[in-house]
Each structure stands twice: as structure tokens, then as C-alpha cells.
Amino acid sequence: MGETRLMKGNEAIAEAAIRAGCDAYFGYPITPQSEIIEYLASQEPHKRTGMVLLQAESELGAINMVYGAAGTGKKAMTSSSSPGISLMQEGLSYMAGSELPCLVVNIVRGGPGLGTIQPSQADYFQATKGGGHGDYKLIVLAPASVQEMSDFVPLAFDLAFKYRNPVMILSDGVIGQMMEKVELFDQMPRATEFDQTWVTTGKTADRERNIHSSLDLDPARFEKHNHHLQEKYKKIIENEVRFEKIQCDDADYVLVAYGSSSRICQKTQKLAREKGIKAGLLRPITLFPFPYEEIEKLANHVKGFLAVELSAGQMVEDVELAVGKKTRIEFYGRIGGMIPTPTEILTVLEEKYLGG
Amino acid sequence: MNEEIIIAGFGGQGILSMGSILSYSGIIENREVSWMPSYGPEMRGGTANVTVILSSERISSPIINTYDTAILLNQQSLDKFENSVRPGGLLLYDTNGITRHPERTDISIYQVEAAAEAGKMASTKTFNMIVLGAYLKIKPLVKFENVITGLKKTLPERHHHLIPLNEEGLKRGMEIVKEVQLG
Numbered sequence: 001m002g003e004t005r006l007m008k009g010n011e012a013i014a015e016a017a018i019r020a021g022c023d024a025y026f027g028y029p030i031t032p033q034s035e036i037i038e039y040l041a042s043q044e045p046h047k048r049t050g051m052v053l054l055q056a057e058s059e060l061g062a063i064n065m066v067y068g069a070a071g072t073g074k075k076a077m078t079s080s081s082s083p084g085i086s087l088m089q090e091g092l093s094y095m096a097g098s099e100l101p102c103l104v105v106n107i108v109r110g111g112p113g114l115g116t117i118q119p120s121q122a123d124y125f126q127a128t129k130g131g132g133h134g135d136y137k138l139i140v141l142a143p144a145s146v147q148e149m150s151d152f153v154p155l156a157f158d159l160a161f162k163y164r165n166p167v168m169i170l171s172d173g174v175i176g177q178m179m180e181k182v183e184l185f186d187q188m189p190r191a192t193e194f195d196q197t198w199v200t201t202g203k204t205a206d207r208e209r210n211i212h213s214s215l216d217l218d219p220a221r222f223e224k225h226n227h228h229l230q231e232k233y234k235k236i237i238e239n240e241v242r243f244e245k246i247q248c249d250d251a252d253y254v255l256v257a258y259g260s261s262s263r264i265c266q267k268t269q270k271l272a273r274e275k276g277i278k279a280g281l282l283r284p285i286t287l288f289p290f291p292y293e294e295i296e297k298l299a300n301h302v303k304g305f306l307a308v309e310l311s312a313g314q315m316v317e318d319v320e321l322a323v324g325k326k327t328r329i330e331f332y333g334r335i336g337g338m339i340p341t342p343t344e345i346l347t348v349l350e351e352k353y354l355g356g
Numbered sequence: 357m358n359e360e361i362i363i364a365g366f367g368g369q370g371i372l373s374m375g376s377i378l379s380y381s382g383i384i385e386n387r388e389v390s391w392m393p394s395y396g397p398e399m400r401g402g403t404a405n406v407t408v409i410l411s412s413e414r415i416s417s418p419i420i421n422t423y424d425t426a427i428l429l430n431q432q433s434l435d436k437f438e439n440s441v442r443p444g445g446l447l448l449y450d451t452n453g454i455t456r457h458p459e460r461t462d463i464s465i466y467q468v469e470a471a472a473e474a475g476k477m478a479s480t481k482t483f484n485m486i487v488l489g490a491y492l493k494i495k496p497l498v499k500f501e502n503v504i505t506g507l508k509k510t511l512p513e514r515h516h517h518l519i520p521l522n523e524e525g526l527k528r529g530m531e532i533v534k535e536v537q538l539g
Binding site: 004006031032117118173174177178179180181260263264265266267268269270339341342343344 | 376379380383388389390391392393395396415416417418419420421509510
């Protein structure tokens with residue numbers, strides 16, 4: 001059994017980073033995720049594990065420091081919130097192109113623009129459909145509790161190194177700022193078991209030199225590289241889909257929600273059952289790869305889905321892709337930093353499907 | 357066991373730390389807990405609030421809109437949350453600065469003159485502990501010694517010399533809390 005603590009989601013990510021053997025954190029403060037760098041600083045990780053902690057001059061600085069550290073095969077990470085993550089998109093595209101592993105945490109706040117410091121899930125498209133330029137994908141994990149904020153950090157590093165691809169933990173102000181009980185895992189070594197032959201730490205006589213670049217001016221060769229990336233994303237889709245189902249087997253109506261919305265919907269689902277409405281909840285844990293197949297299976301027997309997001313309707317498009325014309329899909333979202341309550345969502349479910 | 361509490365007042369009154377001390381004592385007693393702040397105002401001024409849930413079961417939504425207990429420490433919070441207390445629930449408030457008192461007759465209403473009392477103690481920072489003491493007198497959800505442990509866990513080491521004073525505040529709150537009879 002690990003040590004149990006009461007922690008904010010942001011603090012749990014920071015503690016988990018140290019314990020997961022992260023080599024370096026580069027970041028720039030922004031609400032609602034500044035506790036990550038604040039907590040790290042309080043821990044003096046250079047004393048605990050030798051981990052580097054550096055406040056960069058900007059988000060651009062931070063992501064490019066991550067790029068450099070990742071090139072040497074180190075477990076590097078950064079964190080920010082929406083406007084800061086937008087600034088990092090160029091770096092993410094370059095890293096995906098150069099096939100370098102890293103962890104990027106986005107504690108989403110309301111946009112567009114500088115927006116608000118309140119929670120939002122309106123960065124779903126940016127996280128799952130690209131964000132930067134070019135045909136690339138991030139692996140995207142969506143924690144729904146402080147426990148998962150901790151647990152997903154070592155998972156993210158594993159996936160990043162397994163596929164040599166940036167991984168994003170997509171959370172928001174709700175999970176980042178709330179405190180819950182968290183059982184911390186034991187300290188892991190600052191090393192990875194995955195292949196390290198690609199790192200740029202100095203050429204040895206027995207091999208060709210390693211180069212990390214996303215540039216290739218030969219279209220034929222570059223098409224091959226792009227095919228290779230697409231093959232990799234296909235493997236990720238085959239192997240890494242994660243989701244949680246709550247009472248979906250006999251459900252007439254299934255709520256689909258991730259992260260903070262899924263927590264609110266858990267209560268809605270319970271309240272609905274208490275009223276005799278057969279409701280279930282499907283919670284995507286990986287947003288890329290998205291659990292299309294599972295939702296498609298459910299579509300064969302449920303009367304309808306209700307996608308709930310803190311956005312104007314982004315993940316619902318993936319639900320629509322999965323369901324097609326098989327059954328009804330409704331959407332409910334609050335935007336601009338507002339958060340729905342469980343009873344509010346229940347009312348929507350009743351109005352849309354049961355005629356009020 | 358499931359207790360859903362909102363604590364609301366001005367940023368700087370110690371509302372968030374009151375919530376975390378309560379949460380920590382809940383963890384010591386093997387409860388599931390969630391602590392959800394209205395973040396932003398605690399650093400920037402204005403009205404702050406925190407929702408604390410203590411439960412014997414896994415907590416679903418940390419965000420709720422009705423409460424078993426509301427601890428309301430300024431007029432704005434009283435105006436905003438009085439109607440969010442569930443029928444049969446509890447409303448605890450400090451009369452300091454209150455011009456419109458609670459009016460509901462379907463809930464229990466208690467007063468604690470915490471601001472006035474804190475002014476008489478060695479430090480006015482005991483305010484939130486007086487309020488917490490008052491609450492725990494009405495609803496003894498967690499053991500007193502576990503609250504003290506929670507206090508130690510949440511208070512930075514450099515403030516640990518203030519623990520006896522805070523303990524005094526908790527006890528004072530327990531003594532001075534009184535029920536209000538309406539109608």
C-alpha cells in the first residue's frame with residue numbers, strides 16, 4: 001500500500017512526476033495549474049531524485065526545452081493551461097514529427113482567447129484532432145479523479161516511450177483544483193525500460209549518428225515517414241483504447257462524458273436510476289484513441305445517448321462518428337467556465353428523451 | 357454516512373483551510389472526501405467558497421447545488437446559499453456584518469459569533485477554527501483529536517506553534533454556538 005494523502009489534482013500530478021522518475025520539468029505559470037510548478041518547487045526535486053525543475057521564460061521556451069530534453073531520451077514534461085498550450089502547438093507538432101516522447105499536461109480553462117480561469121473542456125478538438133500543423137496525433141488521457149491525476153503520469157511516460165510520441169493529460173480546473181484522497185505509488189527509478197538507441201547523447205564509434213528532425217525536403221521519403229507515423233497511430237488505436245462503463249449493460253440511455261463532466265454525470269446516472277430511468281455512463285479515458293467500437297456496440301441496444309461536455313459540443317462529434325444513424329444522440333454543454341449540476345443534466349435527459 | 361457542506365464567505369477568512377482541515381480529519385477516519393473550491397478569489401479577493409463532501413462511499417460529483425449544511429460567513433453568501441440548504445438541513449452563520457438574517461423555518465439555524473470572539477483571543481486568525489468548532493459541536497462527524505491531526509497535516513510547519521491557539525478556538529466555538537428559533 002502506498003502513502004495516502006489529501007491533495008489537489010495539480011499537486012498529485014507534480015508529486016507523481018517526481019515519483020515516476022521524471023527527469024525534467026520545464027514550465028511557465030498560468031491559472032488554474034500553477035500549483036504544479038509551485039508544488040514541484042516546494043519539493044526541491046533536484047534533492048529528492050535529481051530531477052531538473054526550470055521555470056522557462058515563456059511557454060515557447062518551455063516546450064522547446066522539453067523538445068531538447070526528450071531528444072536525449074529523458075523523461076521530460078511541461079504543463080500549462082489553454083492559452084499557454086496554444087503557444088506550445090508548434091513544438092508539439094515538431095516533436096510528433098521527430099517522434100520524441102514527452103508529457104504535456106493541459107489543465108483547461110475557458111476560451112477562446114485569454115478567456116477565463118474557470119474550468120472548461122473546450123480544448124478537446126485541439127488535443128485530439130491535431131492542434132498544431134500536419135498529420136499527427138497526441139495520445140490523450142483524461143483523468144476523472146485526483147487518484148487518476150497521479151496514476152496517469154507514469155502511464156503517460158510509458159506510452160510516450162513505447163510509441164515515441166507526445167502524450168497529453170487533458171484535465172481541467174475542476175480536477176486540477178479539487179482535493180481528494182490519493183494513494184501515491186512508490187518512487188520509481190529515473191530511467192525507462194523502452195528502447196533508447198535513438199537518443200542524441202553523443203555518437204559512439206559502433207553506429208551511425210542519431211538525428212532528430214521533423215524536416216525532410218524529399219517528398220517521396222517524407223511520404224514514407226508520414227506513412228510510418230500513420231501506422232504507429234493505427235497501432236495505438238488497436239492497443240491503447242481505455243474507457244470505463246457504469247451500468248451500461250441494461251441501459252436505455254447512456255451518458256457519455258469524460259474528465260470532470262463524467263464525475264458530474266456519475267451522480268446524474270445514480271439519480272436517474274433512483275427515479276427508475278435505466279441510465280448508464282460511458283467514460284472515455286483515452287480521448288485519442290477514442291472508444292468508438294464500444295460506443296458503436298452500445299448503440300445496438302440503447303434508445304439514446306446524451307453527450308455532456310464543458311464545451312459547445314466537441315467530443316459529441318466522435319460519439320456521432322461511432323453511432324452513425326443507429327440511434328439518437330443528444331448533447332448538453334455549459335460553456336465559458338460554467339459547470340452544470342447533476343440535477344440540471346438529469347432534467348435535460350428527461351426533457352430530451354422522456355418528454356419532461 | 358454522507359455529508360455535503362458548503363462553506364462560503366470572504367477570501368482571507370480561512371474558508372478553504374477550514375474545508376481542508378475537515379477533509380483531512382475525514383481521511384483519517386477512512387471517509388471518502390472531496391474538497392472543491394471556487395478558485396481565483398482566494399488569492400484575488402472577493403467571495404470564496406468551498407464544497408466539502410464526507411462520505412462512506414465513493415463520491416460521484418464534487419459539484420452539487422444543494423447541501424446538508426451551509427456555513428455562511430458574509431451577507432453575500434447568506435443571500436446566495438440560504439435557499440440551497442436541503443429541507444431538514446443545517447445553516448450555521450456568523451452575525452457579524454449581517455443585516456438580513458436567515459428566514460427559513462424548514463431547516464436548523466445556528467449562530468456563532470466567531471468574528472467577535474476571535475477579536476478577544478490572542479489572534480483573530482482563530483476565526484475559522486471557532487466556526488469549525490461550532491459546526492462540529494452541532495454535527496460531531498469527526499473526532500476532535502482527528503481534527504487536531506488534520507490541522508497539523510494542513511498547516512505549514514512554520515505555523516505549528518499556533519496549533520494550541522487553534523485548538524482553543526475550536527473549543528471556544530463549541531461553547532458559544534447557539535441555535536436560533538424562528539417563528
